Amino acid sequence: MAAPRVVQTVTTWLDERVNLAEIREFVRHKVVPVHKHTVWYYFGGMTLFLFGIQVCTGILLLLYYRPSAEEAYESVQFIVTEVQFGWLIRSIHSWSANLMMATLMIHLFSVYFTQAYRKPRELTWVTGMILFGIALFFGFSGYLLPWNTLAYFATKVGTDVAGQVPVVGTLITQILRGGEDVTGATLSRFYGIHVAILPLLTTGILGLHLFLVQKQGMSVPLELEHGGRHPEAMPFFPDFFLRDLVGWLSALAVLAALAAYFPWELGVKADPFAPAPAGIRPEWYFMYMFQTLKYLPAKIGPLDGEMVGILGFNLGGLFLLLVPFLDLKAARGEENPLFFWIGVGIVAYIVVLSALGYLAPGGN
Amino acid sequence: MPRRWRPLPISLLAVPFLFLADQVEAQKLPEENSCLQCHQGLGDPRVMSPAEKFPQDIHGSKGIFCQDCHGGDPASLDPQQAMSRAKKFVGKPRHQAIPALCGKCHSDADYMKRFNPTLRVDQVQEYLTSVHGKRLKQGDQKAATCISCHDVHRIRAIKDQQAWTYPVKVVDTCGRCHGDPKYMAGYKIPTDVVAKYKQSVHYEALTKKGDLSAPTCNVCHGNHGATPPGVGSVANVCGTCHSVPAEFFAKSPHQQAFASMGLAPCVTCHSNHDVVKTGDEMVGTTDKAVCVTCHQADSGGFRQAAAMRASLDGLRESLTRATAxxxxxxxxxxxxxxxxxELRGASDALLKARAAIHLADAAAIQKLTEEGKQITAVAHAKGLKAxxxxxxxxxxxxxxxxxxxxxxxxxxxxxxxxxxxxxxERAADRRST
Structure with a gap:
């Protein structure tokens, strides 16, 4: 079926100026390997789709949100009660953030377990890890913005924990808070970080990440590479793209259902002078760290227990960041059971500690 | 000429008001105090008791010891010398002399300023106006004096939680006499007041909710000037806390009616010692309503009571609906x-209407409840819209x-x-190859 005349005119106009043929050629030749692990390829696209939703809903929220301790809570209240479909936008923004963190973690560990970080995709992995760190910071900074009691005290605890980082901890806490305590100054800088600094960083690093993925194509599991078999492949467009679209639309339906049946709570406005309420807890993706710090004793040797915990998480993060350079076997194209079991340990740790955070007595 | 301090016979008896310290812990006493040394070793509980109790007494912590109330010479180990008349030993003061003995210091503003410039010094003067003080003057040996309420030899500051005068302990302090039928025989006053008070909402607030501002005996009767409030002053006594209802009552037709019938305000409907939690059921024409005690069916007051109850019920029910x-x-x-x-405005309106019941004006109550109903209607509509x-x-x-x-x-x-x-396509490719 021929494209409508307007489309043809616009395409010709663009073609004369930016040579669309090259792009068309690239899309025509882009393929996705087909094997038993192909399903994991969808999670990168799903994360990107949810990020797109974050950007769109975030921009809409910006139109009404007022970033000050006096007005933040009331402005979110106005959004969810008075603004037409404001409740939907706010709920989708919050739920989508959580789904995005889930798909991002699945994407991260699927790449880890298929050792897709190995040469020549080290940079793709490193940029992905940086994007993961940015996403965590997105979540942390966004959590405070409604300025409700739970967010306020969770931020207080979170920035206190950041203060445990050896040597520079106090400085980090002061920079994050904009002073000694969590105040309106913290809110305005978290807002700035959330809507300007992090999106700017994300744009650059995500661009590089996607460029590398396009440049190098999809990684194939080692077992297939070793077998010398050339795996089957499907054209990215339209075969893979249409499947992606099915996933995205399903995610959209889930988001709509969550927003309609479980609207994201606004809670009670933060009162810095009130005592901390019971049940303060971070978002689920920080829960394993929070729970670990609760279990640590006050002192481990000469060091504070919390400091040791934070040091451990930093080292864990550094390990993951540098894994393509540490896993020398994978770099040579060999399977590495050690790194596989380390990965299993990390996932098990995160799952168990997070579950304990919600289920253990006093955990919730 | 500045007054020269002389040892005063004080401490044996009680000091009416002691704001001097928060709490008196067992204190270090002078080692060479012969009074304490001898009394501790005499073997007779009656004479040993002062020495055993005194380490917790606030006076010792301020440098005031036995000789300051009883005279004598604590430096001498010879009992004849230590308790000689020459050394101004007075022994155990007479019951009637106790207020004056305590007052020698506690009524002396110049002296008391040394310890606390904000201390009152009119307690003895006030005591003399009390029923206790008057009876003592008449020679009643059972009439309460300073030590009856403040203890003796172990007098504590009123902020001390162990003090007999600490708010939660006052009822038992008064109850030692006023709750004892045998002791109070002959005075013709009821002795069930302590038991009744312990059933009241005031006692519950004081002991269960820990509200130390909740009234206990002395808050309504006075402490040093303790007297039962007369019929004419009951409204003023209750009104010190319940000022709004008292103000409404003063404007109501009940004010004049009660006065002409010799009925005390407040307590006629609410009782006195056993004041229980009020409720809307107290108003109206049902069996539980206090209005029907006086107002007979089909009287004007009866109709007013029914109308007031209907207004309260109407607002309360609409508030419940909106909340639901x-x-x-x-x-x-x-x-x-x-x-x-916004719905809090309706709760406030209900609260105001309940207080305004004391006006006994159905129209005024209706006006207030209608304002509340308007608020509940808006909140209800918002709930339905949600x-x-x-x-x-x-x-x-x-x-x-x-x-x-x-x-x-x-x-x-x-x-x-x-x-x-x-x-x-793949099948075709395979066939072609």
């Missing part, structure tokens, strides 16, 4: 905090999901078609 709708919306996840905040929105969301969701599912089905069919085409 908001609760339902909130449980469904809707944001209704603003409506809930529930409607919720329904709209759910319907909208299913419409959206339906559209999405249709698109997904279309996409899946398209994917199948493409897959089949690819399969056929």
């Amino acid at each position: 709708v908001l609760d339902q919306a909130e449980h469904a996840g809707m944001e209704i905090s603003q409506a809930r905040f 529930l409607e929105d919720l329904l709209f969301r759910h319907r909208g969701l299913w419409v959206s999901v339906g559209i999405i599912v249709l698109v997904i089905v279309g996409l899946v069919l398209k994917i199948r078609e493409i897959d089949q085409r690819r399969h056929q």
Whole structure:
């Protein structure tokens, strides 16, 4: 079926100026390997789709949100009660953030377990890890913005924990808070970080990440590479793209259902002078760290227990960041059971500690 | 000429008001105090008791010892010398002399300023106006004096939780006499007041809720000037805390009516010692209502009572309805905090109407409750709107999901078609090769 005349005119106009043929050629030749692990390829696209939703809903929220301790809570209240479909936008923004963190973690560990970080995709992995760190910071900074009691005290605890980082901890806490305590100054800088600094960083690093993925194509599991078999492949467009679209639309339906049946709570406005309420807890993706710090004793040797915990998480993060350079076997194209079991340990740790955070007595 | 300090016979008896310290812990006493040394070793509990109790007494912590009340010479180990008249030893003061003995210091503003410049010094003067003081003057040896309420030799500051005068302990302090029928025989006053008070809302607030401002005996009767409030002053006594109802009552037709019948305000409806928690059922024409005690059926007052009750019930029920709708919306996840905040205005209106019952003016009550009802109507409407929105969301969701599912089905069919085409292309390729 021929494209409508307007489309043809616009395409010709663009073609004369930016040579669309090259792009068309690239899309025509882009393929996705087909094997038993192909399903994991969808999670990168799903994360990107949810990020797109974050950007769109975030921009809409910006139109009404007022970033000050006096007005933040009331402005979110106005959004969810008075603004037409404001409740939907706010709920989708919050739920989508959580789904995005889930798909991002699945994407991260699927790449880890298929050792897709190995040469020549080290940079793709490193940029992905940086994007993961940015996403965590997105979540942390966004959590405070409604300025409700739970967010306020969770931020207080979170920035206190950041203060445990050896040597520079106090400085980090002061920079994050904009002073000694969590105040309106913290809110305005978290807002700035959330809507300007992090999106700017994300744009650059995500661009590089996607460029590398396009440049190098999809990684194939080692077992297939070793077998010398050339795996089957499907054209990215339209075969893979249409499947992606099915996933995205399903995610959209889930988001709509969550927003309609479980609207994201606004809670009670933060009162810095009130005592901390019971049940303060971070978002689920920080829960394993929070729970670990609760279990640590006050002192481990000469060091504070919390400091040791934070040091451990930093080292864990550094390990993951540098894994393509540490896993020398994978770099040579060999399977590495050690790194596989380390990965299993990390996932098990995160799952168990997070579950304990919600289920253990006093955990919730 | 500055007054020269002489040892005063004080401490044996009690000091009416002791604001000197928060709490007196067992203190270090002078080692060479012969009074304490001898009394501790005499073997007779009656004479040993002062020495055993005194380490917890606030006076010792301020440098005031036995000789300051009893005279004598604590430096001498010879009992004849230590308790000689020459050394101004007075022994155990007479019961009637106790207020004056305590007052020698506690009524002396210059002296008391050394310890605390804000201390009152009129306690003895006030005591003399009390029933206790008057009876003592008449020679009643059972009349309470300073030590009856403040203890003796172990006098504590009133802020000390172990003091007999600490708010939660006052009722038992007064009850030692006023709750003892044998002791009070002959005075012709009831001795069930302590038991009754312990059933009251005031006692509950004081002991269970820990509200130390809740009234106990001395708050209504006075402490040093303790007297039963007369019929004419009851409203003023209750009004010191319940000022709004007292003000309304003063403007009501009941003020004049009660006075002419010799009925005390407040307590006629609420009782005195066993004041229980009030409720709307106290108003109206049912059996539980206090109005029907005086107002007979079909009288003007009876109709007013019925109308007042109807107004209260109307507002309370509309408040309950509005709250229920908001609760339902909130449980469904809707944001209704603003409506809930506004609904507080209706709760306030109900509170005001309940206080205004003391005006005994049905029209005034109706005006107040109508204001409250307007607020509940707005909140109720907001709750219903939230529930409607919720329904709209759910319907909208299913419409959206339906559209999405249709698109997904279309996409899946398209994917199948493409897959089949690819399969056929590959089969054709294989055949051609």
